[in-house]
Amino acid sequence: MITRQEINGKSPLNYSWYDIKNIDDNDIVKLKKRFHFTPTIISYVADRNERPHYDHDSLTHSELIVYDVPVWPEEKSDHFTTRPLIFLLQGTTVYTFHTNATEDIFEEFKEERAHEAQDATEFIMLFLLHVTQYFQRALTQLNHQLNELDRRLNTKIKNKDLLELAQMERSLVFVSSSARTNLMMLEDLKNTPMSWQITKSAQERLDDVLIEAEQASRTVEISNEVTEKISKTSNNILNNNLNDTMKFLTVWSLILTIPTIITGFFGMNVKLPILNNGFDWILVVFVNFLLIGGLYLYLKKNDFI
Structure with a gap:
């Protein structure tokens, strides 16, 4: 569904904003006819598993940014995952692409931060800053769960706790991979054609995004190391308990x-x-x-x- 977005009930003065939610075949036809999207751009924005990257289309003078955002566990998934948010800039028009999984993030940005943007590039950088801060939120929740899990594992190791630990490791794999690729894309953004269009205020926002992204990447690495050590320690304790059990059974079977x-x-x-x-x-x-x-x-x- 293609929607022209308003901020605080008004259209932005210096740029236009179109949001495409759960892109489908009808949306693709409209984007081709009305907005003259090329097949290459369509292939990017329609891919719901696209990895973070930047792309420049010289034919349409378009700047494409794909950026990952953490998604909280749902009924079908017991661990954190990540989903891409896609930004397309054509002149002073910004297109955003998202799905139901990232709807809450989209709505929160629209209500709290979108009105701060004075131009299209600053709008994108503000959105990226908002999204990057979600990594810290996810890590805060994961660290809280990890501390609670570590407390339980110190008393008695249960299969339920080990399964939860495995889910946390899977969560950190997703979050860590996305945080690193996001940071790599942001660092390369300064050497792309888009850097020519970035205004002074947008550049300041980009610097803030880079700081947040680097901090998120380092924090998730630390959390990953801690989780791996807890997992190894738990496995060592389980192996030792198993050895003691086998030793006990062997001795008494001999007796x-x-x-x-x-x-x-x-x-x-x-x-x-x-x-x-x-x-x-x-x-x-x-x-x-x-x-x-x-x-x-x-x-x-x-x-x-």
Whole structure:
């Protein structure tokens, strides 16, 4: 759906803003006919899995920016993911492309920050700054969950907690990858044709975006390292517990083998020497305990127990 956007009930004075939500075939036809989008641009804006990058179309003098934003877990996904926001600048006209997954981010920017932009390039930089700050929000929530999870893992390791830890690692993979690629794209933006159009105020916003993006990238790396260490520590504890369990079972299986052998031997339906009265079972039990005690002391002396 293509919508001409207004800010505070009014159209921006120095630029136009069109938003395309959940682009479909009808929107593509309109963009080609009405706005003269080329097939190359259409292929970029219609791709919902496009990676962050910048592209310049010399035919239409268009500047394309694809920027990732973190998306909070939903019913179908137990971990954070990322989705692209796409900006297309043609002269003084800005086109934004987003989906339902990023609708909240879009609406929040429109209500809180969009009115600060004085021109098209500053509008894009403001939007990028707003989106980049969502990485810090996501990391704050992930760190809070990680601290709570670490507290539970220090008491007793459960499968439920390990599954949650795995989901957090998956979240950090998505967030970390997007934060790095966003930062790389922003650093290269200063050496692109778009830098010629960036106004002084927009350049200041871009510097703020770069600071936020670099901070987000470093923070997510630290969170990733902490999560990996907690995961390794938990795995080491689990392996140690498993070793202790196997050691316990092995030792007692050896100890319990002794009465099995002796009772099996004296349980044969044949006449045996020495034992010829009704109290012989006491001797058999005593021999059992004697051998079990001897084996137990031997294992303990050699650090098997």
